Amino acid sequence: MNIGIVGLGLIGGSIGLKLQKLxxxxxxxxxxxxxAKKAKDRKLANIVSCNFSILQECSVVILALPIKxxxxxxxxxxxxxxxTAIVTDVGSVKVPIxxxxxxxxxxxxxxxxxxxxxxxxVEAGYENLxxxxxxxxxxxxxxxxxSLEKLSKLISALGSEIIHTSPELHDQAVALISHxxxxxxxxxxxxxxxxxxxxxxxxxxxxxxxxxxxxSRVGGGNPILGLDLAKNxxxxxxxxxxLLKNNISKIEETIKNKDWESLLNYLEYTKTKRSYFIN
Amino acid sequence: MNIGIVGLGLIGGSIGLKLQKLxxxxxxxxxxxxxAKKAKDRKLANIVSCNFSILQECSVVILALPIKxxxxxxxxxxxxxxxTAIVTDVGSVKVPIxxxxxxxxxxxxxxxxxxxxxxxxVEAGYENLxxxxxxxxxxxxxxxxxSLEKLSKLISALGSEIIHTSPELHDQAVALISHxxxxxxxxxxxxxxxxxxxxxxxxxxxxxxxxxxxxSRVGGGNPILGLDLAKNxxxxxxxxxxLLKNNISKIEETIKNKDWESLLNYLEYTKTKRSYFIN
Numbered sequence: 310m311n312i313g314i315v316g317l318g319l320i321g322g323s324i325g326l327k328l329q330k331l332x333x334x335x336x337x338x339x340x341x342x343x344x345a346k347k348a349k350d351r352k353l354a355n356i357v358s359c360n361f362s363i364l365q366e367c368s369v370v371i372l373a374l375p376i377k378x379x380x381x382x383x384x385x386x387x388x389x390x391x392x393t394a395i396v397t398d399v400g401s402v403k404v405p406i407x408x409x410x411x412x413x414x415x416x417x418x419x420x421x422x423x424x425x426x427x428x429x430x431v432e433a434g435y436e437n438l439x440x441x442x443x444x445x446x447x448x449x450x451x452x453x454x455x456s457l458e459k460l461s462k463l464i465s466a467l468g469s470e471i472i473h474t475s476p477e478l479h480d481q482a483v484a485l486i487s488h489x490x491x492x493x494x495x496x497x498x499x500x501x502x503x504x505x506x507x508x509x510x511x512x513x514x515x516x517x518x519x520x521x522x523x524x525s526r527v528g529g530g531n532p533i534l535g536l537d538l539a540k541n542x543x544x545x546x547x548x549x550x551x552l553l554k555n556n557i558s559k560i561e562e563t564i565k566n567k568d569w570e571s572l573l574n575y576l577e578y579t580k581t582k583r584s585y586f587i588n
Numbered sequence: 589m590n591i592g593i594v595g596l597g598l599i600g601g602s603i604g605l606k607l608q609k610l611x612x613x614x615x616x617x618x619x620x621x622x623x624a625k626k627a628k629d630r631k632l633a634n635i636v637s638c639n640f641s642i643l644q645e646c647s648v649v650i651l652a653l654p655i656k657x658x659x660x661x662x663x664x665x666x667x668x669x670x671x672t673a674i675v676t677d678v679g680s681v682k683v684p685i686x687x688x689x690x691x692x693x694x695x696x697x698x699x700x701x702x703x704x705x706x707x708x709x710v711e712a713g714y715e716n717l718x719x720x721x722x723x724x725x726x727x728x729x730x731x732x733x734x735s736l737e738k739l740s741k742l743i744s745a746l747g748s749e750i751i752h753t754s755p756e757l758h759d760q761a762v763a764l765i766s767h768x769x770x771x772x773x774x775x776x777x778x779x780x781x782x783x784x785x786x787x788x789x790x791x792x793x794x795x796x797x798x799x800x801x802x803x804s805r806v807g808g809g810n811p812i813l814g815l816d817l818a819k820n821x822x823x824x825x826x827x828x829x830x831l832l833k834n835n836i837s838k839i840e841e842t843i844k845n846k847d848w849e850s851l852l853n854y855l856e857y858t859k860t861k862r863s864y865f866i867n
Contacts, residue, residue, distance in 0.1 A: 423797050443794060474791055482791040485780045490803035492843075493776055496835040498858040500828065501764045501865065503835075512753055512761040515722060517865035518702050523802045524769035529862035532855035539843045539851055549779065550840045554833055556775040556782075561829045564771075564818045572818055576811035579777040583808035586780065586796035 311336060312463075313367035313394075315386065317348045317357070320399045320422060321373030322434020325353040327467050330436060336363045339431065347431045361389035369463065372398040372410075376537040379406045387413055395456045401483060402541040403447045403476035411449075416456045419447045419476055421483075422469060429531075437468070444469035447476040484545030486586065488538045489553060492546065494528025495535070497521075590615060591742075592646035592673075594665065596627045596636070599678045599701060600652030601713020604632040606746050609715060615642045618710065626710045640668035648742065651677040651689075655816040658685045666692050674735045680762060681820040682726045682755035690728075695735045698726045698755055700762075701748060708810075716747070723748035726755040763824030765865065767817045768832060771825065773807025774814070776800075 312328055313336045314321045325335045329352070337354025338361055339345045348357045356363055361383075364370055370390050372379060379400045390396060396417040400406045403419045410417040424442035426433065444464050448457050461471055474482075501521070504510045539546055563572045591607055592615040593600045604614045608631070616633030617640055618624045627636045635642055640662075643649055649669050651658060658679045669675060675696040679685045682698045689696040703721035705712065723743050727736050740750055753761075780800070783789045818825055842851045 423795055425798075443797075445795065472791070472794060474787075478788060478791055479795075481785075481788050482795050485783075485788075486792050486796040486800045489779065490776060490799050492839050493772065493836070494803055495855055495858040496832060496839055497769060497772060498862050498865070499835045499854070500768065500832045502861045503831070504764075506760075508753075509757060509760050509764075512751070512757055513765050514864050515751060516702055516724065516758075516761050517765040518722075519704075520769050520806045521765045522866050523805045524773055525858075525862050525865070526802045527799045528855075529859045529866075532852055532859055535855045536848060536852050540846075540848065543843060543846075547840060547843055550836055550843075552782075553775060553779045554836055554840075556778045557772070557829055557833055557836070560771050560775055561826060561833075564822060564826055564829075567819075567822075569815060569819065573811055573815050575778070576774055576807075576814045579774040579804075580808045580811055582781045583777050583804050585793050586777070586804070587801050587808075 310334070310369060311367045313338065313364040313370040314354060314373055315364070315370065316373035317344065317353045317431050317434065318373060319425065319429050319433035319438070321371070322348070322351070322353040322431060323436065323438035324371055324373065324467065326434060326436040327439065329355065331466055336367055338363065344431045351431070353431070353434060361385050364389045365391060367391065368394055370394050370396045372396065374398070376400050376402060376406070376541055380409050380541060382409065382413070390414060395460055397460055401487070402538060403479045405541045407447060407449065407476045411451060416453050418452050418457055418460055420460070420464065421445045421447070421479065440468040442469045443472055445472045445474060445479055447474060447479050449475060480542050481545050484542055484549045488542055488546050489549040491527045491530065491535050491538065492550065493553060494525050498525050498528050589613070589648060590646045592617065592643040592649040593633060593652055594643070594649065595652035596623065596632045596710050596713065597652060598704065598708050598712035598717070600650070601627070601630070601632045601710060602715065602717035603650060603652065603746065605713060605715040606718065608634060610745055615646055617642065623710045630710070632710070632713060640664050643668045644670060646670065647673055649673050649675045651675065653677070655679045655681060655685070655820055659688050659820060661688065661692070669693060674739055676739055680766070681817060682758045684820045686726065686728065686755045690730060695732050697731050697736055697739055699739070699743065700724045700726070700758065719747040721748045722751055724751045724753060724758055726753060726758050728754060759821050760824050763821055763828045767821055767825050768828040770806045770809065770814050770817065771829065772832060773804050777804050777807050
C-alpha cells in the first residue's frame with residue numbers, strides 16, 4: 310500500500326520505519342529541506358519531500374503534526390490529499406481535530422497512539438515505538454465502517470493494542486490522566502518556588518529529591534504542548550481542575566481537623582486505586 | 589567508636605554496614621527476634637540484640653525508628669541511652685522530634701538523610717545508600733557545639749553532603765518539596781478514579797501512561813508514612829496545600845479566560861524553575 314505520513318518527528322518517523330518493515334511504500338512529508346535530508350539519511354520513508362503533492366499517490370494518509378497544525382491545516386495540505394484516501398491523525402486531543410477533518414475528508418477517522426519518549430524531531434523516531442503501546446481510534450456515527458476496519462488492521466500491524474472510543478470520551482479521559490497531571494505538576498513547581506523567604510527557597514532547592522522530581526516531571530515539559538492542550542481541551546481540563554481542587558480541600562480539612570482515621574483511609578484508597586491505572 | 593543504632597531497616601541497616609567499613613563497633617537493636625536473626629545474617633551490626641541495654645556501651649546513638657516511635661519513645665529506650673552519648677535521629681520531620689529528645693538527652697541533635705529506595709525493612713539496607721546524598725543536621729540554640737562537630741564529622745564519613753539548618757526551616761522546606769507532593773499526588777489519583785461514568789473510568793484506567801505514573805507515584809506510597817507526616821508537620825502541610833490551591837485557581841482562571849499568553853508564561857516559568865530543584 311502507498312501510505313503518506315505528514316510530519317516525520319518522533320511519531321511520524323517511527324510509523325515510517327515500521328511501515329517499511331511491513332513492506333508498505335511510505336511517502337513522507339517534512340516541513341523543510343534540512344529535516345528532509347535528515348529523514349532521508351535515517352530512511353524514515355521511501356520517498357521524502359517538502360512538497361505535499363507526493364500524497365496524491367497514497368491510499369492512506371497519516372497526519373503526524375502538532376495539534377495547532379491539525380486544527381488549522383494549510384490549504385496546500387488539504388488540496389493534496391486524495392478524497393478517496395483514508396486519513397487519520399495522531400494528535401493528543403480528538404474533538405476539535407475530528408470536527409475539522411471530517412468536513413475536509415469523508416474518510417477521516419481520528420486516532421491517538423499512547424506512546425512517546427522525551428525526544429522529539431526527525432532524529433527521534435525508532436521502529437519499535439508502538440510495540441505493546443495502546444492506540445486509541447475515535448470513530449463517530451459519521452465514520453465510514455470500511456475505512457475504520459482497514460485503519461484498525463493497519464494500526465494493529467504496527468504492534469499496538471487498539472481501543473475504539475468516541476472523540477468526546479477520549480478527551481474527557483485524557484484530561485484526567487494526561488492533561489491534568491501537566492497543570493497540577495506545574496502548580497507544584499510554582500508553589501515550591503514562589504517564596505519571599507530566600508533561606509527557605511535555597512533550602513528547598515537543595516532538599517528536593519526523587520519524590521519532587523517525579524511529581525514535577527510533566528510540569529517541566531514543553532510549554533507549547535501544554536498550551537495546545539489547554540486551547541483544545543479547555544472545558545474538560547477546567548472540569549478536572551475543579552474536581553482536583555475539591556479533593557485537595559477535602560484532604561486539607563481532614564488534616565486540619567486531625568481526622569487521622571479518614572486521612573489514613575484516603576491514602577489507603579489512593580494507594581489501592583493507583584494499581585488500577587498502573588499495571 | 590562504639591555506635592548504637594536503634595532500628596536496622598533501610599536507613600539504620602545502611603548506616604550499620606557503612607560504619608563497620610569505617611572500623612567502628614556497631615551495636616544494633618531490632619524490634620523482634622526474627623529481624624535480629626536476619627540482621628545478624630546480613631551483618632548489619634557487630635552486635636545485634638532486641639535489648640536496648642546494649643546501648644549502654646555506646647558514645648553515639650542513632651535512632652533509626654519510624655516517626656511515631658521517635659515522638660513517643662519507649663521508657664526502656666530512654667533509660668538505656670547514656671546521658672554522655674551524642675544522640676541523633678533520622679526522621680523526616682524535625683520540630684516535634686527535636687522538642688521530644690532535647691528534653692531526654694542533653695547531647696541530642698536531630699538529622700535527616702535525604703536518601704531512600706522503594707524498599708524497607710531489615711533486608712533493605714546497603715552500604716552505599718548515602719554516597720552523594722544530602723544529610724540535613726538541625727541544631728538549635730541549645731545544641732552542644734562539640735557534639736555538633738563530632739556528629740557532622742561522622743555523617744560526612746558516611747559519604748553524604750551535610751547541610752546545617754534549623755528544625756523549623758527544615759520542616760517548612762520538606763512540607764513544600766517532599767510532603768506536599770505526596771498529598772497532591774494522592775488527590776490526583778482520587779480525581780481520576782472518583783467518577784460515576786463507568787465508561788470514562790474504564791477508559792482512564794486503560795489510557796494512563798508514564799505521565800500519570802510519575803505524577804501519582806508518591807500518592808501510591810505507604811499510607812502510614814503520609815499519616816505520620818500530616819500528624820507531625822500539620823501546619824506547614826496545611827499552608828503548602830493552601831498555596832497550591834491558590835496556584836491551581838490562577839492557572840484555572842487563565843485557561844477559563846483564554847489568556848494564552850499568561851498560560852504560556854506560567855508553563856515556561858515552571859519549566860525553567862524546575863531545573864533549580866532537579867540538577
